[in-house]
Amino acid sequence: MSATICAFILTFSTLCGSRVVSGVLSGPTNVSLTSYNMDLVLRWDPPEGAPSGLLYTTEYYTPVTQSKLGCVDISALKCDFTSLNLSISEHGKYTGRVWAQLGQERSAWVESNEVTLDKETIIGSPNVTLFSNGATIEVSIKDPVFKISAFRNIFKFATYSITYWKDGQNGKAKTIKDILQNRVVLTDLDLWTTYCVQVQIETVRNLNNKPSRAVCERTTKSKHV
Missing domain, CATH: 2.60.40.10 (Immunoglobulins)
Incomplete structure (x- = not known):
């Protein structure tokens, strides 16, 4: 097999393979982790120029724990971690992240800000x-x-x-x-x-x-x- 054909096959394989790994789609924008009355909610906007049919998967983690899966393959633009029966600590520090997916194409993770629940949650009105x-x-x-x-x-x-x-x-x-x-x-x-x-x-x-x-x-x- 000639070097030209090998180079073409390698280039074609690389291009095809890149469609199923992280980074093909643009990531969600304005990713923000918020807390109101001790909930923990991740919100985001679609990628710029995003096609229809995008699904999103989320995770959260702390400085001392591995990431834990949150909402999976959802079309909504938010995920309430405290509604998923996950182990959320009142005094924990949390960071969320989300990726977008369309078929086999997936964006890179996009991370949020860090929230310390008891210090930064918004305490609602009495x-x-x-x-x-x-x-x-x-x-x-x-x-x-x-x-x-x-x-x-x-x-x-x-x-x-x-x-x-x-x-x-x-x-x-x-x-x-x-x-x-x-x-x-x-x-x-x-x-x-x-x-x-x-x-x-x-x-x-x-x-x-x-x-x-x-x-x-x-x-x-x-x-x-």
Whole structure:
């Protein structure tokens, strides 16, 4: 067999073989690992100029563990690792990655940012309910529900910051900090006046806390027995 034919066969084999290994397709873009209320979700955009019919496979890993398979052959552009009954630690550091596949063609892995769950998860808003009783308003607070574990298992020493103001006068709001109880009575309020209340959770090692929506209640004339 001549050198020219051998070279042609080698080149043809290389080209054909490259269609079934990593790197033929462009990889997904904008790969991002996020956490809200202790979930762990990998999101991405399709490769630029991507054809239809792409499927995606994901993995995650930590600095001390090997990669673990997540969602496999999905068409969606996200994978919730915490919905797959995987072993996710509340204090773990995680990196995700994803590849795209079309038939036998597969892109290279594209990695995400690293997320430390307990430090970087976004803590959702607490649920706030108000009860009026004469010139007082009782504030009842419920912690957000986490995807893994429970809020107080992770943030044992979290406190509440309560801000309240007369409706329409939020520029004159008052704030009470470092509250441990989940039921607090606001006293010395004006009768027949509507007050609005907003609560935010405060923790030492996580500053990604969302305040509650403002909830309003009207004081009454006399105290209920």
